[in-house]
Amino acid sequence: MPVLLTADQAPTLGQLVEFVAQQGLAATLADPASAALKIQGIGSLQHASSVEISFLSNPQLFDQLTHCQAAAVILSEQVYAQLSTPPAFAVVLFEQPYLMYALLAQWFDQHRLQALEHGIHATAVIHPSAQIAANVHIGPHAVIEADVVLAENVRIGAGCVVGAGTQIGKNTRLQPRVTLYHQVQIGERCLLHSGCVIGADGFGFAPHPQGGWAKIAQVGTVEIGNDVEIGANTTVDRGALDNTVIADGVKLDNQIMVGHNVHIGEHTAIAACVGIAGSTHIGAHCIIGGAAMISGHLTITDHVQISGGTAITSSIKTAGRYSGVYPYASHKDWQHNAAVISQLSQLRKRVRSLERNSTSQ
Amino acid sequence: MPVLLTADQAPTLGQLVEFVAQQGLAATLADPASAALKIQGIGSLQHASSVEISFLSNPQLFDQLTHCQAAAVILSEQVYAQLSTPPAFAVVLFEQPYLMYALLAQWFDQHRLQALEHGIHATAVIHPSAQIAANVHIGPHAVIEADVVLAENVRIGAGCVVGAGTQIGKNTRLQPRVTLYHQVQIGERCLLHSGCVIGADGFGFAPHPQGGWAKIAQVGTVEIGNDVEIGANTTVDRGALDNTVIADGVKLDNQIMVGHNVHIGEHTAIAACVGIAGSTHIGAHCIIGGAAMISGHLTITDHVQISGGTAITSSIKTAGRYSGVYPYASHKDWQHNAAVISQLSQLRKRVRSLERNSTSQ
Amino acid sequence: MPVLLTADQAPTLGQLVEFVAQQGLAATLADPASAALKIQGIGSLQHASSVEISFLSNPQLFDQLTHCQAAAVILSEQVYAQLSTPPAFAVVLFEQPYLMYALLAQWFDQHRLQALEHGIHATAVIHPSAQIAANVHIGPHAVIEADVVLAENVRIGAGCVVGAGTQIGKNTRLQPRVTLYHQVQIGERCLLHSGCVIGADGFGFAPHPQGGWAKIAQVGTVEIGNDVEIGANTTVDRGALDNTVIADGVKLDNQIMVGHNVHIGEHTAIAACVGIAGSTHIGAHCIIGGAAMISGHLTITDHVQISGGTAITSSIKTAGRYSGVYPYASHKDWQHNAAVISQLSQLRKRVRSLERNSTSQ
Structure with missing residues (x-):
């Protein structure tokens, strides 16, 4: 009920x-x-x-x-x-x-x-250099670091951590237990759900001359526009040099991963569990189905629809709907079909050979 | 060790x-x-x-x-x-x-x-209207909002946030840093792992007459039965109008996404990284492999087994095992086979044409 | 900027x-x-x-x-x-x-x-039995349980929870809101991002004689080597009996799921959203693309590269690159090809039959 x-x-x-x-x-x-x-x-x-x-x-x-x-x-x-x-x-x-x-x-x-309580809870830890506008709510055990700027009517849930220098626009709400790293910029009227993490390091490593990996420091940040909603446990990484950008009106569901330097255009809506690898640009007004995977360094134009579970491995220049999920079947039927898939290239050769014979007759 | x-x-x-x-x-x-x-x-x-x-x-x-x-x-x-x-x-x-x-x-x-410590930690923030039964443990920095009801022997880990009006049955344990939104109902003897988020808004938006998206407020909640285990960083969204329901004995692994208004039947076990889109009903005694993706508005009957990674895009009316993962191969072999997949429909036409010729001879 | x-x-x-x-x-x-x-x-x-x-x-x-x-x-x-x-x-x-x-x-x-602040914040809750070395930073509202050992220069972010008996090596940093369960072992110079959960119970259940599931207690733990980076909201489960092991130099991106008793070899790098099921051993110097899924109880040798989105369902004994994603297409083209996929085994039979006819002529 x-x-x-x-x-x-x-x-x-x-x-x-x-x-x-x-x-x-x-x-x-x-x-x-x-x-x-x-x-x-x-x-x-x-x-x-x-x-x-x-x-x-x-x-x-x-x-x-x-x-x-x-x-x-x-x-x-x-x-x-x-x-x-x-x-x-x-x-x-x-x-x-x-x-x-x-x-x-x-x-x-x-x-x-x-009906919710307002005001700044006595247990919140707020750096003296933070600028807190009128009518801001800060919940119990929240942490607001140095030089943070919170505009009017911002609501910070219990247990949130807002990193140094981060700025949040008017009327934006953070549900409990959200992490914003340092220098993140968030617009007005956004809603960030519990467990989301904005501004963690992008995954940047170069092969180290002495073996293993050398970390590439991620010195960019994340810019989020107005009217953006971000779902529970979604992560948006900070840029390597330039920023990761989420435009006005974007809606992200739960457990989405947005890699460093990704751009997502206005009013694009993305369902849960989607992964977007680094430096990909997604256009405006796109709709991306759940659990789709999008490779890095791609450009996807405006008004593209991607079906759930589809792996997008190359850029998309034309608006429209794209799909790519292998249809499921009973395990037995799937076993039979899957065996053929591993020999498809061979099957095509056999058809070619039949065609040659057929033509030569 | x-x-x-x-x-x-x-x-x-x-x-x-x-x-x-x-x-x-x-x-x-x-x-x-x-x-x-x-x-x-x-x-x-x-x-x-x-x-x-x-x-x-x-x-x-x-x-x-x-x-x-x-x-x-x-x-x-x-x-x-x-x-x-x-x-x-x-x-x-x-x-x-x-x-x-x-x-x-x-x-x-x-x-x-x-051997763990018991009692209510001095740093926990508990609303005076909350009803706390005997022998409840509440860890450091936990937050218990208004009208929460915690039954006997409930254990709330450090840093958890329990939203207004939420009710938790006897002997249920929350590991540290769990979020329960408002009005969530949880049964007895459940175990919720760290980072899981229960009751965040379902992903509900309608195209706005003036462009962009209008949010559909999610006024339902989440009902969780007895003996349910929920893994780390798993998210279960609240219903749009009716509730999202997880029946007795369900076991959910880590990083699972349960969309709004989903029902999961008794004793169904779901491995990690599965996504279940909104309004889908999953039967009792099902076993769902890791990283499977289940589309919205489907009905899956009891005693269904779904192999890991399978995308379920239509309802399943018959018990049994279902699969659908494209078999992997060395990158070179895969390239050859993948090229054919994009021309399968053409290949079938060529076979048809050969069959016609063969019959007509 | x-x-x-x-x-x-x-x-x-x-x-x-x-x-x-x-x-x-x-x-x-x-x-x-x-x-x-x-x-x-x-x-x-x-x-x-x-x-x-x-x-x-x-x-x-x-x-x-x-x-x-x-x-x-x-x-x-x-x-x-x-x-x-x-x-x-x-x-x-x-x-x-x-x-x-x-x-x-x-x-x-x-x-x-x-430039960040140092020292132990007054709001941190630290068990008297914890051993805290010189120059350790512990942020606001962090919780350090009994018998924890923190070596020199360890930095624990705001709101972290470090479970009883856990040990962390020199210079390791936890960003805000990380959970380490009890008895976890972490090496030196590691970096753990916000929201990650290390040491939650592995997913272990046996069919209960009276119906439903009996929990198998997970009494192993997690061992993490030196120079490991773990991304935001990634989860690494504790072992059932033996430990889950992540070797030196491993780099894990965001939202990865590492199941119980998994071993990941030195310097292996894994991109976001990968799921690794229980008891799988992954070699050293592997590179695993985003959203790959790896089944349980497999052995993957050293120097293996797995393309993003690929489902690995059997052991890999030879170094090299492996792929398996179904290529996407416009929705219409995909529909035509997908229909053939469900009949592939039949198609192969038709080709065989044509070949027989062709030979017999």
Whole structure:
């Protein structure tokens, strides 16, 4: 069951309709008397309880209305007209139920955020040279090193470590246990999830004349634009000389690895477990599926879509969708096919030879 | 060398035989006089030192008995009879040496755990509204937010952050530096390893009418059953509306990514580096190999085995084993075969054409 | 822009030339008068500002010299001779510009490190039984458990947790938020990045007689040699009975998973996101590309190179390069080829049948 407000904190259905009206969306109540209903949360058709609001966006879920326990459901006029009997729930009429859901989910989440404690916790360790703007929250056991600059309304979660000289723009939030190394630059309205590490050394070694590896010091840093979200345990390495750059509006899911000197263009969204090797430039408005692997020193143009699990080993100059995952099968079938894969080049020779014979006849 | 107890802490061989007897296993000593031997730890045949006990379970390792340094070795009667000379070590006779090893390893590990400090560390930050049951341990610099409920014998490691409203059942242990977001529910006897993050936002964005991405607030949470183990740096995201659910007895290795609204059925075991995209349901008693990737919105039935590295891109309705990894080869051979893969569809056409010619002759 | 020293902290160009002379490298200034120039940092040809030094190593970047803003550039005599007009920057003449860059980058980074605060922070929690050598730094909110041994010049970052009995050799540095479990052994001059977890339980379970899984306690530990670097959020599990071993000079990038009882030989370098399953032995001087997956219980000999993304499912006895990634394509082309892959075994049969017909004619 999702997070619920208490009955005291909860808005009425009428207040929620008013809230979306303020965003320019004209929703109406099928029964004006339902305006007084208290709504403590938002849930799916299948699981919403009698104190929650739900919505029907996908027509295939129409049958779920029958057993829906929600206090209220957002429906389009068209769907409402299809109901054969008066429903057990209050009805909010709106043409784009998914959009209204998105706004209300945001509303409930914001409400929760506003209830969080503010201020600078007594256990936080803050270097005297750090510049902390008004209304900044710093959680317990956080560490803010020398010359850090935190703009207004920045929120630093418990146990975060913000390295020397790092700058964070207005309204950016760090969830607990985030590490920012030294001199990292982060824009406004970003959200960094727990466990992510920004600005660790890029993987730079040269063969040492006396054997083994000589470390190439990584003296660049990381620049992150505005409105960027970075998932849990994702790592973004600092540049070797120039910076690693993540542009405005980029969304990174969990456990992504961004190598040194990578550039990711505006509004590109990358699903979990993707690895991007050093110095690769990814364009704007790309969508990259989970567990894709992208080699180093490539250029990928704007508006490229990469399917999950695909290994990108050369640059992509044309927008469009690219794939490359070997299709799975039952283990037995796969064994048979895999055996042929190891002999493909031979198989092609056999076909060529047959073709020659066939032509010569 | 594994962890050793000091000679003072160490049990005698006789005490260990008594301990397994209490579990219903009748082991005997080949020489009763060896009961007084002090046993400080448990090790492999190859590396156990003269204060440790070892075991022979795999018949292929028989020759290792010759140079074994262990104080004592667990052998089956059959193996014992094969020894041509009296061994340098004491012999414990038991028909299932691996089972006795498992019990003794547990015993030594439990002993270490019991020696750990208890109580609530003075540096832990605990919200006054949190409910802390008897015998709870909270390590240094841990943070327990508002309305958290910790049941009896819960152990919270150093530097953990437990978000508001989260509930943890009896005897569950969090290793150091675990993050639980708000409202997460965790059952009894679970073990969460360092760096894992439970309840971060699922990756939910809708194209924004004005360009870029609009965040879909993630108002569901995560429910974890009893006897679940979660590996280091694994992430389990909270649900968008409904919850992400991990059933009783599930074992997750390190660096696994569980997307929002995923369900994992009872006793399913998943090896490291697996990614599971959002809303996928995985059945009970499945075994998933390392680095497998599972697409979103799929249903995988019970008792499915997936080989390591396999990309599962469609639902699986029949129990059994599934595979899909492209076999590796020397780089040169791979280059030849890979070139053909990019022309497979063409190759099939050529075969068809040959077949047509062949038939028409 | 990379990290810059202040003008006060900055060396002169002459001092930098002297510094490399002390390392046995004879660089000279094209114009001796440039020795007085203050150099605040090091940058790339394209982005270095007027207070930084740069270098030209790759001849393809020659044209970037035209617009280079750097205060000074390291050039070979040969490249210097090709300049048609006197450059806007001071010129340092040296035959191996990349080598001089590597030394100077190290110099600037070392300078930054020396400026860091030292000593044991008042908020660190240190067990009285821990042995702390001279000149050890322990950051805020770090936790040092019982019987830990820290040698001279060890540096423990903020929020690290060092488990009971763990030993760390001279000059080793832990960045913030690293977890070392109990009894881990780490050599000298290692660098562990933020979020890495060393010594969590290996993934060891046996089917339980009453259903589900019985945990096999992991009583081994982890041994790490000298000069090892471990990337952000990488995990190295403790051994089941014997130890997991990482030899001298090994370099591990971010988000790598090293399973229990794995051995990695000297000077092997492994790129990000690689997973290595339990009990596999990897030789010395290997290079493993990003996102490769290596199955358990394998032996890989010395001097093996594995291409990124390759799944290694059997032992490798011969040095050389191995690959195995399915080549990507436009989604449409891939669909056509992927369909054939699922029928490869059938295709081979068709070719065989054609061959038989062809021979019989």
